[in-house]
């Protein structure tokens with residue numbers, strides 16, 4: 001797949017996700033094999049006003065490359081102005097959001113709302129493409145609702161407007177995130193245009209990645225929710241898609257390690273206080289299914305001190321190691337005995353041998 005100077009065979013891409021794909025998470029996913037990463041969407045109006053929080057989201061680092069900045073807006077003027085400002089932060093390309101279903105975006109005429117205003121969608125896409133010298137792409141949904149699926153028309157419009165690729169999430173706006181993404185509609189989009197199509201929606205593991213390429217004929221795929229707490233999905237998908245090699249499941253040590261890595265990156269970019277607070281919502285996904293996870297999570301989310309959190313995570317790892325030594329936990333984090341959670345939480349191998357059941 002080629003976008004400007006970027007050329008990657010069947011890339012596996014980190015999807016833009018508000019409040020998730022910040023610099024820390026992008027770097028983490030990059031380290032774990034994502035071929036291209038996207039920023040969170042940034043409001044064109046807010047960029048134009050110089051709103052500090054939004055401007056900060058435009059900042060990217062060289063080690064993230066290739067990286068795309070995504071913007072959304074409802075008018076040609078705001079989008080053209082914001083595009084020029086975003087370009088000055090030197091992303092590899094700029095992406096326009098024509099798919100966001102949430103009220104604060106679509107309710108204000110931006111994101112997926114533009115699927116109901118095709119002329120305006122074309123006008124915004126072509127004006128932005130003309131306004132910057134870097135490549136411009138778009139990300140969209142298959143339609144507003146099931147009575148108005150118009151993805152083939154939309155991708156043709158986007159191609160005519162000068163978009164260099166289009167990412168298609170196989171749901172309508174009214175689906176929000178319900179049901180299964182419709183990969184057959186993505187295949188129709190691929191057949192309807194000659195720019196690269198990036199398929200998106202419901203890739204949760206490497207087998208889904210292979211299936212999505214096969215069923216859609218897309219040039220690249222994009223993973224969103226499946227990467228949260230699971231950056232390993234990128235290397236695993238790349239390996240199976242491009243080399244036919246299935247990588248082993250991440251071990252519990254690697255999962256705890258990834259949580260630590262994410263935490264440190266978060267603190268590096270946001271400072272100790274905000275970095276630590278932002279990480280709180282991620283622990284349960286990194287540690288999902290491991291014995292005693294709710295207890296350790298409850299401790300982690302109360303702590304503000306980075307060193308204390310690191311210590312708690314290491315102690316949790318040590319507890320997992322003792323369970324592994326006893327044959328009660330596999331390397332991949334599968335708990336073998338049917339102990340009640342209470343017993344697991346209170347598990348003290350040296351001081352309380354009665355709890356071994």
Ligand SMILES: Cc1cc2nc3c(=O)[nH]c(=O)nc-3n(C[C@H](O)[C@H](O)[C@H](O)COP(=O)(O)O)c2cc1C
Nearest residue numbers: 015016017018040041139169201202203223224225
């Ligand atoms: C928390 C969250 C935030 C999102 N933010 C954005 C966004 O900023 N821009 C965008 O184009 N899509 C956004 N999306 C949609 C995803 O990029 C993606 O299209 C969708 O989650 C389907 O892919 P998945 O099944 O791999 O998650 C968001 C999704 C989630 C779950």
